[in-house]
Amino acid sequence: MDFLSENVYIDAGFQHLCESVFVRLCQIVGTSVQVAIRRETKDIKEMVDRRVADNDDVIRMQSGSEREGFRLKGSDLDYMYWLNNHRVIFHMSQSEHYYTENKTLILFDSSESPPGFTLLELLTPTRYRQVQSACVPMNDRLYISSSLYRQQTLGHHFPGSIGHGPCESGEVGGIEYDLACCFACDFWPLSASSWIDRCHSWPDREVVNEIVRNGCHFVPIGHPLGLHEQEEWRMSFSLAEHKLVHSMNHCQFLTYGLLKIFLKEVIDKQSEETNKLLCSYHMKTVIFWVIQQNAVPLWCPQNLLVGFWVSFKLLLKWVYEGVCPNFFLPENNLFLSKVHGSAQRKLFLELHGLYEKGLVCLLQSPSIKSYITNVLYNPRLSICTNEDRMISECDHDKELFNEIYRNSSYYPQNLDHCIKYLHTIELMIGEPLTQYQVLVLQNITATILQSTAFTLHNMYTNTGLNKQMYIADRMSCHMLKLAAKFGCISNMMYIAMFHCNTFRFREALGITDIIKVKLAQPGLMYMRHVDTEKYTVAVGGQSWSTKMRQAVAYNIKINVHTCYINELTLEQQSALQNYSAQLCIPLFVLLHFVEFLCYKHNDTRLSRTALEELQVLVHHDQGLYVHHLFRDISWEILGICQQKTGNLQAALYSFQQSITQFPVNKIQNATQMRIQDLHIT
Structure with missing residues (x-):
């Protein structure tokens, strides 16, 4: 049977349909700019990883659909x-x-x-x-x-x-x-x-x-x-x-995305007997072969569904023959152990049933259906395939800043490691980098400077060498201020933590006051939460560096290899014992925590106010400022504050809540120890 002989008839109405699906796929999969941001920010992170890696290190590489640029x-x-x-x-x-x-x-x-x-x-x-x-x-x-x-x-x-x-x-x-x-x-x-x-x-x-x-x-x-x-x-x-x-060009990539969606929403819904036979790797293999064999003469928005249909027919042919040739080793049949016998025959009949319906089979996809029916019922509907007009400035920034946050995390273990990172970054500055990669490298630099500042300070604490301690302190302060210029609002929090941990409470509170003013702005982008209109009014048209400093904030990541706040040493040790390199703390939780610690030494009333604000936040936040994944450390910090005020019953409750949360920060050992230390029977 030759399923590849039939061509899709192309006319103006068909091109209109292709354009509508193209727009929808840009919304689901991403525009070419969004996909480029995802890839390039990950590329620069892996470049730094590779160059810093020692011979004895374990190398980590992201693979799969996220690494390819999908966020499905x-x-x-x-x-x-x-x-x-x-x-x-x-x-x-x-x-x-x-x-x-x-x-x-x-x-x-x-x-x-x-x-x-x-x-x-x-x-x-x-x-x-x-x-x-x-x-x-x-x-x-x-x-x-x-x-x-x-x-x-x-x-x-x-x-x-x-x-x-x-x-x-x-x-x-x-x-x-x-x-x-x-x-x-x-x-x-x-x-x-x-x-x-x-x-x-x-x-x-x-x-x-x-x-x-x-x-x-x-x-x-x-x-x-x-x-x-x-x-x-x-x-x-x-x-x-x-x-x-x-x-791939973007139309090819969107076609690959459509195949993945079609598999999940249509093919896998046919029957329980066949819904595990095909996987996204088969879809990837199909699109590779179709592109390489020049089965589609022109990959463009007006032709998108031609690429999909040719790919679907090739998949149907493979299922009929029971052979899916690996793209690199064709003699390796990817169907050999799964797609055979009665299951193969049933899968073929299901796919052939979809094939006989033609492109109407896409109506079975909830994600695509409305965009097809809109064109069918409104043939004169105007469709814009200009990607620049599909995504707002705010949404573009949200994508960029989120990827920067995800790809700027590094946790050097000692001062030598910090210096190696800084030297690596210095060598990369003169290389041809994209605008997105420059921003990631800038934020990686801020992360390393912060780790270096705390590592340097901890090396000279309690050494009795006053001159060296003074020099180290000056250098640490300078690095933290420099890091704050590179990154977003959250980077100022490291300065506040440093002052708090070195007993300069007035300076720490001065920084937290500035942070609170910035966080109170109506155009704030916190993690992925933002009011698009207010954000655009506040910083629209500004440079990305300006936007980060003035309107963008993220959770705080603490390198467990060095001390940032003495009160969290136990939690850092617990994370380290469980092979985790970081503590990730919601910014607003840490802000109230630092205020509580600072006020505790000189103003009981304001200390109590900071604790009350922290308690309201942890108890009642619905995921806006305290993501559910980070409730373990949030309850833990609340318990630490309550224990310091002598409210042991409240502290016990908070620690018990912490230990029931998903252990993303891996602090459960520390929590158990804190519960035992309360001596409450």
């Missing part, structure tokens, strides 16, 4: 982790590229594995217990078992997490996550060399060369039909895939 509801967060001092090689001659005194080498052995899978032989000694414990002898050689490695690296980062495929899977605040511990390879596999030869028209040669230079990864999952399922590893091209997605 229900999408999960995907991360890959690997040991920087372990590398996979394809043949022994590649070992000459490494200094084996500080690199553990692992040999690829696919002689008995299906395409896309392999055994991994440990060639040189490793000092990592997880790797050692995963080794199994086979044929007088030592291989790393994928199933054992999964067990060894299953960290149970949050309650309810489970092993799922090669990953640890769980949920935080309604968002699902997948964490995969893998091994990196700096070389492109010979078995995938045919892919390079296929790249005549897409992607361009520069992208191909970059993909080949970056190599691939191996994730701990074997083929269910392989001879060594428990020991085998699957070859992963995640890095290559997000480079390919980034090389």
Whole structure:
């Protein structure tokens, strides 16, 4: 059966329909500017990560749809982790590229594995217990078992997490996550060399060369039909895939997004028997093949549904044949273990039923339906596909500042680490960066300066060396003031914390007063909460730097490796023991906390007022200023203040509330200790 022979008839009405769906997809998926912001801000963060990483570090890379530039509801967060001092090689001659005194080498052995899978032989000694414990002898050689490695690296980062495929899977605040511990390879596999030869028209040669230079990864999952399922590893091209997605034009990217939406809202709703057979990776594979084969002559808004329909027909063909060829290794059939037998036949009949309806099948998608019916019932409806007019200045800024906040977090462990970050940033300043990347680098600089200031101060506290303490104090104050100029309103809070912790309460309260005035402005953008009209009136047309300083605020992130406020030392230690690098505290909670600590020393009435304001905020806020994910630390801080006033029963209640919240800050050890210290029976 040839499902690719039929063409979609294109006329003015059809183009009108395509334009309407294009506009809707820009609203759901994002405009090209929004997608560029998401990608470029993540790119610069990973660039800094890569350059600062030591040989003994664990490298983290975001993968999946978020890394590609999507922000679809229900999408999960995907991360890959690997040991920087372990590398996979394809043949022994590649070992000459490494200094084996500080690199553990692992040999690829696919002689008995299906395409896309392999055994991994440990060639040189490793000092990592997880790797050692995963080794199994086979044929007088030592291989790393994928199933054992999964067990060894299953960290149970949050309650309810489970092993799922090669990953640890769980949920935080309604968002699902997948964490995969893998091994990196700096070389492109010979078995995938045919892919390079296929790249005549897409992607361009520069992208191909970059993909080949970056190599691939191996994730701990074997083929269910392989001879060594428990020991085998699957070859992963995640890095290559997000480079390919980034090389799409926006219409191609939106078509990919439409396929993902269609899968979730239409295909998966056909029947329970078939709703787990296809996944978004199959949609990605389809769009890759369609683009590379030039099956669509022109990717543009007026032609968008042609791309969708050609992709859907190719998917239908694959389901009919029971073969979904991996884009890099076509001999690896992605349907082999799932889409076969009666389930395959049922899925084909369901998809063919949708196919027979034509593009009308899109009416089954709640996200798209109204935009199709609007055009059908109003054929003369005017549709603007100019992306600049689809998104307001405020919404654009919200996207940008949110991505900056997400990608500016760093937690150096000591002063040497701080200096290494600052030196890395200094070297990057002269490089060709986009306007969004400059802003991220600016905010990363502020974050590192803040960590450096507190680290430096803590190094000289109680040393008895007055001159050094004075110099360190001056330098710390200068760095914190400099950081406040780089970032948003929240950055001033670090100055207030520093003054509070060094007993300069009047100076600290002077800063909190300034912060409160700024936070009281009607045009404030706090996290993603903002009144669009008031924000535009307040700072519309200003530079992004001006907007951040005057109208943007976020939660406060505290590096657990150094002390910011003495009263939170226990919580920082608890987070550190649970492998968390930060405490994330709602800005308004921290503001009242610092005011309480400062007033407690000289004004009982104002101290009580600050505590009352904190109590009202924690007890009654509906998620505007205290997000539900950060209620653990908010209740904790309230309890600490209540304990300091001698109200032990109220403190006990607050600590008990803290320990029942989702432990995103991982402070439950500290909370248990505080409850025990109350000595209330």
